[in-house]
Amino acid sequence: MTCTLYEEQLSSYLDGELPLARAARLEAHLKVCPHCQAELDALGGIATRLRAASSSLRVSHDFDRRVLRAVGYWQVTGWQRPTKSYLRPLVIAALALLGMLAGVWHFFSGPFEPPPTWQPQPAAAIVAPASPNAPIPAAPQKGERRDQR
Secondary structure: OOHHHHHHHHHHHHHOOOOHHHHHHHHHHHHHOHHHHHHHHHHHHHHHHHHHHHHHOOOOOOHHHHHHHHHOOEEOOEEOOOOOOOHHHHHHHHHHHHHHHHHHHHHHHOOOOOOOOOOOOOOOOOOOOOOOOOOOOOOOOOOOOOOOO
16 A cells, blocks of 8 residues: 555544554554654644634534524425526527527528429310321431421
8 A cells, every 4th residue: 555545544543433454554554654654643733623622612502503504404394495496497498499490490591492383284186086098107217307397
């Protein structure tokens, strides 16, 4: 282990919260590491000063409740319910509006093509039936033009 890992355990060691195996390893490290020993002494001095200062302070029995109420987390009946947020409905409405605007933009952004209108088809020419003795016209050959009448 490195000193960094031991330094993280010093506060727990001072408070007596380390398991016995870890505490024994930390004590063995403290015997050979002057840096960690100095850190432990500094933390011990701070803890001693805090205990001395807290023994002279007198707070009321409901101090924690008053602090939590002032911060807004505690009510007399229990934890405060979160206030209703109007952010979610506003976001949903904004997204719906953006969707509608995108649809309108897509509809009107294309080129304008008038709708097709119905037009009557020209009537077929009425032709008299050919006589049975009439010759059958030959199909034009490739490159040959048909006479226009």
